[in-house]
Amino acid sequence: MEEILVAKGLKKAFTLSRKQQKLEKTNCKTKVAVDDLSFSAYKGEIFGLLGPNGAGKTTTLRMVTTLIRPDSGDAMVDGFSITANPQQVRERIGFLTSELKLEDFFTPNYLFDFFSELYGIDPATRDERKGKLFARFGIEKFAEVKVANLSTGMKQKVSLAISLVHDPDIIIFDEPTNGLDVLTAKTVTDYLLELRDMGKSIILSTHIFSLVEKVCDKVGVIIDGRMVACDTTENIKNGKSLEDRFFDIYSELKGGSDE
Amino acid sequence: MNKNNILTIIKKEFARFFGDKRMVFTTVIMPGLLIYIIYSFVVGGIRDTFESDKDYRAKVYVQNMPQSVQPMFEALEMDITNANNLDIEGIKTLIEKKDVELLVVFPAEFDNAVANYNVLDTAQVSPNILIYSNVANMESDNAETAVRNILTSYEETICNKFNINAYTEETANEEFNLATDEDFMGQILSSMLPFLLIIFLYSGCMAVAPESIAGEKERGTIATLLVTPMNRSHLAFGKIISLSFIALISGLSSFLGVILSLPKFMGSTIEGMPTNIYTTSDYLLILGIILSTVLILISAISIISAYAKTVKEASTLVLPLMLVIMIVGIPSTIGGGNVQTAISWYFIPIYNSIQAMTGVFSFNYSLINVGITIVINIIYAGAFSYILAKMFNSEEIMFSK
Numbered sequence: 001m002e003e004i005l006v007a008k009g010l011k012k013a014f015t016l017s018r019k020q021q022k023l024e025k026t027n028c029k030t031k032v033a034v035d036d037l038s039f040s041a042y043k044g045e046i047f048g049l050l051g052p053n054g055a056g057k058t059t060t061l062r063m064v065t066t067l068i069r070p071d072s073g074d075a076m077v078d079g080f081s082i083t084a085n086p087q088q089v090r091e092r093i094g095f096l097t098s099e100l101k102l103e104d105f106f107t108p109n110y111l112f113d114f115f116s117e118l119y120g121i122d123p124a125t126r127d128e129r130k131g132k133l134f135a136r137f138g139i140e141k142f143a144e145v146k147v148a149n150l151s152t153g154m155k156q157k158v159s160l161a162i163s164l165v166h167d168p169d170i171i172i173f174d175e176p177t178n179g180l181d182v183l184t185a186k187t188v189t190d191y192l193l194e195l196r197d198m199g200k201s202i203i204l205s206t207h208i209f210s211l212v213e214k215v216c217d218k219v220g221v222i223i224d225g226r227m228v229a230c231d232t233t234e235n236i237k238n239g240k241s242l243e244d245r246f247f248d249i250y251s252e253l254k255g256g257s258d259e
Numbered sequence: 260m261n262k263n264n265i266l267t268i269i270k271k272e273f274a275r276f277f278g279d280k281r282m283v284f285t286t287v288i289m290p291g292l293l294i295y296i297i298y299s300f301v302v303g304g305i306r307d308t309f310e311s312d313k314d315y316r317a318k319v320y321v322q323n324m325p326q327s328v329q330p331m332f333e334a335l336e337m338d339i340t341n342a343n344n345l346d347i348e349g350i351k352t353l354i355e356k357k358d359v360e361l362l363v364v365f366p367a368e369f370d371n372a373v374a375n376y377n378v379l380d381t382a383q384v385s386p387n388i389l390i391y392s393n394v395a396n397m398e399s400d401n402a403e404t405a406v407r408n409i410l411t412s413y414e415e416t417i418c419n420k421f422n423i424n425a426y427t428e429e430t431a432n433e434e435f436n437l438a439t440d441e442d443f444m445g446q447i448l449s450s451m452l453p454f455l456l457i458i459f460l461y462s463g464c465m466a467v468a469p470e471s472i473a474g475e476k477e478r479g480t481i482a483t484l485l486v487t488p489m490n491r492s493h494l495a496f497g498k499i500i501s502l503s504f505i506a507l508i509s510g511l512s513s514f515l516g517v518i519l520s521l522p523k524f525m526g527s528t529i530e531g532m533p534t535n536i537y538t539t540s541d542y543l544l545i546l547g548i549i550l551s552t553v554l555i556l557i558s559a560i561s562i563i564s565a566y567a568k569t570v571k572e573a574s575t576l577v578l579p580l581m582l583v584i585m586i587v588g589i590p591s592t593i594g595g596g597n598v599q600t601a602i603s604w605y606f607i608p609i610y611n612s613i614q615a616m617t618g619v620f621s622f623n624y625s626l627i628n629v630g631i632t633i634v635i636n637i638i639y640a641g642a643f644s645y646i647l648a649k650m651f652n653s654e655e656i657m658f659s660k
Contacts, residue, residue: 065486068654090488100486101479105275117267118487162483 004201005041009073033059035225048216049205056225057205065095094163097174104148108158119166133161153184173204209242264489268497286466286509294516299523317360317402325369331409360399362391441536449596449620454588463509464556469573472564492648503557551636552612558643565650596621605631
């Protein structure tokens, strides 16, 4: 199987402010968010990063999508290094996270065209893609409504459509269903499967066991910035439910205590 | 994919700005309109209230009117009443009540007393005229000034030894102030316009840059741009060019407001003065200086805005720069059109813009200095754009919370 993303020894630490030091009850000036993280994701598969809040999932995805630079280590995305060739990496990925917002003032139609232009998509291809994506997510009716006036779910769908303007082969989702109602969440999870069927590779982060069980081919469990288990979802589950297995792994690591 | 995205960013910024009618109104139309209204009507109106009615005839009571000054009083177009047999205290009360404007009391035998008075004799006391007026009554105050003036000039004529630039038949057509009207007007304009222009341009920049850069950062929309493969310098250039244009029209709107209200605001000072005193090349130089200045202001404010976490923080951080600009601009308002001639001064941004503009407005510039100003400003703006692009690439700056 062809590797589409290879992360090797990714490490990232953040400086803590005095206030944060107090909150974390520590005297350390830095907090290691991701510690020597390595994993591989394969072409045409959905890879899930599973972990509790603060485990380092988002930081990992931000590094992989070149928004932030790792302190050490590297990752190859479709053969391009995130540290040496961030530009090429950005061209090949679509990134969706709740932190990336769309300008309230514009309409989905305008924004789709604008981002298409940034990626250098010709108008004919753009219109074809826009037609398909807007139809798929039911955006057509809202195409000329300012983002400010859209519902949270519709905003998320528009963000999703816009993250795909350049038809990327690698799609990275940070908590794709966070804050969405069940209907919108289902649209998104269904679409993840569709994308995989189209041959796309997907990397997502989540803390929702059912989402991983439903869509992920492989899963990496991150706790405290380290990859503690990484295998196919079936192998990780080992006959149990993912939830049970996660708590097994967690207590093995933390010595049974629940801090 | 090294597509040039500068134009794409400019188009988006324009669509954002010009698509928002409220924003266009508050940043472009309102400043100019407000300045015009305030300067023309409010300031003009205030001045009108201080000006008396030209047709009004002041009621003046005079006691012991001397023959020598009587013709002068009669020429004043006032209602003069002989108060020789009237009650002085009663007239004072009328003045207090604003029913009468003025009471002038000459010493008896004033003309003789003046003729006999010897300036060199310290034992003698000079004749004293008493003028009662009410300063709270504008008509009374004006009448007092008018009477005082004729008496002072009468005093000058009786001990006249020489004149300066007196009006005689010989000098009737003589022009003593050899400054041309153009020079005079240039001096007036050069003491006002550069300072106002730079302040208005800065306000224009302040109105758009923090919102567009710190605002996008605060709302998380700039991160969406940063995941695209777009070159960061294209984003920086696109932002700076489009924001400069918007700031320019906002600044020029305010400026237009001043220019249009100038005749009303300046009133008689510039009455009859030539208004079209600059040539096309003067205007082109001014435009060049303005453009390069806006670029440098916008790029500087953009850097501050990119550093700030919120629009509010950005707006606070750009205020000290406003003070610096005002302080740098003040000398031009009192320099009477005089400017630095040494080239080295024109390497200091902002200061060079004000100096160069003052020079052009007062017909007192060197083309080299103006050229250096424009080139230096563009170089600085370029350097600032480079820094801005670097900042867009810095996770500490763009993603710090």
